[in-house]
Amino acid sequence: AMAGYDYDARGLTHEKLWAMREVFLLSRIALKIQDCPRVRDVLDVTTWEDGTKGAHMQRFYEMRDQTGKLRVSAKSDWILVDPLTRRIMRPSSFTTKPLSVCPKAIDCPEPRKIVLPKEGLEDLGIRQVVWSDLDGNGHLYSGNYGDIIWDHLPADFQERTPREFYINYSKEATLGESLRLEGFREGETYRMEGLGPEGTCFTALCVF
Numbered sequence: 001a002m003a004g005y006d007y008d009a010r011g012l013t014h015e016k017l018w019a020m021r022e023v024f025l026l027s028r029i030a031l032k033i034q035d036c037p038r039v040r041d042v043l044d045v046t047t048w049e050d051g052t053k054g055a056h057m058q059r060f061y062e063m064r065d066q067t068g069k070l071r072v073s074a075k076s077d078w079i080l081v082d083p084l085t086r087r088i089m090r091p092s093s094f095t096t097k098p099l100s101v102c103p104k105a106i107d108c109p110e111p112r113k114i115v116l117p118k119e120g121l122e123d124l125g126i127r128q129v130v131w132s133d134l135d136g137n138g139h140l141y142s143g144n145y146g147d148i149i150w151d152h153l154p155a156d157f158q159e160r161t162p163r164e165f166y167i168n169y170s171k172e173a174t175l176g177e178s179l180r181l182e183g184f185r186e187g188e189t190y191r192m193e194g195l196g197p198e199g200t201c202f203t204a205l206c207v208f
Helices: 002-009 013-018 143-149
Strands: 023-033 044-053 056-064 070-081 122-126 164-169 178-186 189-196 199-207
Touching: 002 044, 023 056, 070 178, 143 164, 143 189, 143 199
Parallel strands: none
Antiparallel strands: 023 070, 023 164, 044 056, 056 070, 122 178, 164 199, 178 189, 189 199
16 A cells, blocks of 8 residues: 555556556565554554566565654565556566665565475365455455454464564455465464465465
8 A cells, every 4th residue: 555655646646557557566575573553553654666676676664653663664576567468577667767776774574485385284264255355456455365364373373463474465366256275383483375266366474
């Protein structure tokens, strides 16, 4: 959402990017939670582009409270897509504006590829995509994946705040589709995968 607000403020609205056939899809996120925000906390959120990394365009974030204390930091990887053909394009195809680089170091790990092992997985059941899950594109909204993950974590983890959280978005899930969820616990970490009709929709890693 903050990435969208940033581009809206620059005049690069979703409608304009769509008309230019250069839109962004979220690919990976890494979060580091220094002190989890709570109800009624007021936060200042800052976001920066950070150039490219291979096929990805990067964007960083910080959330600070009113004393200036860093509460959450994040890094995200995005892919550039032609919304009509769904073809993935190289970052160099983005012609709307030069990509800037973050002027400071961000205290957050890099987004990473998450893979579950082939054995020892827990069957966590089925989660159907319902109407209230959808974003403006008719897909399961990226911010709702965290709720799905927490609904299916082991009970003792549900009550805890993770130190780090990672998620990979692989395929969009749409209304009525069923996600088959599998999990793997290893020490103070938990990995989860959501499988749709055409394969993996997401994988996530929670580090407690």
